[in-house]
Amino acid sequence: MTxxxxxxxxxxxxxHNYFQGHAQDxxxxxxxxxxxxxxxxxxxxxxxxxWPLDVYCERFKGTPAADExxxxxxxDWIEVHGSAASARITLEHGAMKFVDYFVLLKTEQGWKIANKAFHGQAAT
Structure with a gap:
């Protein structure tokens, strides 16, 4: 454990909010x-x-996946330097595995994800 x-x-x-968003759809x-x-x-x-955030959010309908x-x-890791950070996370959703890369910024409202790039593939 890291x-x-x-x-x-x-x-x-x-x-963690992102994880909850996925878990609860x-x-x-x-x-x-x-x-x-x-x-x-x-x-x-x-x-x-x-996708801009509004388009991405349209994917979430409030019904958690049956296999949740x-x-x-x-x-996987996070690196922080002052008010900027980057992180890599892994999501295993049934037959799919996603690797997400986040750019995060520390704002007046706290840390926020500025952008996300991801790759999805069949889990092995």
Whole structure:
């Protein structure tokens, strides 16, 4: 188990909101986690995809996935330098594994995810 210092734990607060958003299928947690200007980006079938936060939040309908009890989410690492941080997390959702990279900023409202880039693939 990874041990984080106090500075890292503070920067991980929005990541925990992000985890709750996924677990509860609840956009309100995502809005707490991300800056309003955030984009969620990936390459899907060779095509660049960039969703603003509002479009991303439309995916969450308030109905947790049937396999939610078996899903896993973990923080692989986080690096903090002053008011900026980056983190990598892994999500295992059934047959899919996602690796998310976050850029985080410390704002007047606390730490927020500024942007997310991710890769999804079939779990092995």
């Amino acid at each position: 041990t984080f210092n106090d500075e890292q734990l503070a920067a991980l607060e929005p990541v 609840n956009a309100a947690f995502m809005r707490q986690a991300f800056l309003p200007s955030a984009h969620i980006e990936s390459m899907r079938d060779g095509v660049f995809t960039s 009890p078996t899903r896993k989410r973990s923080v």
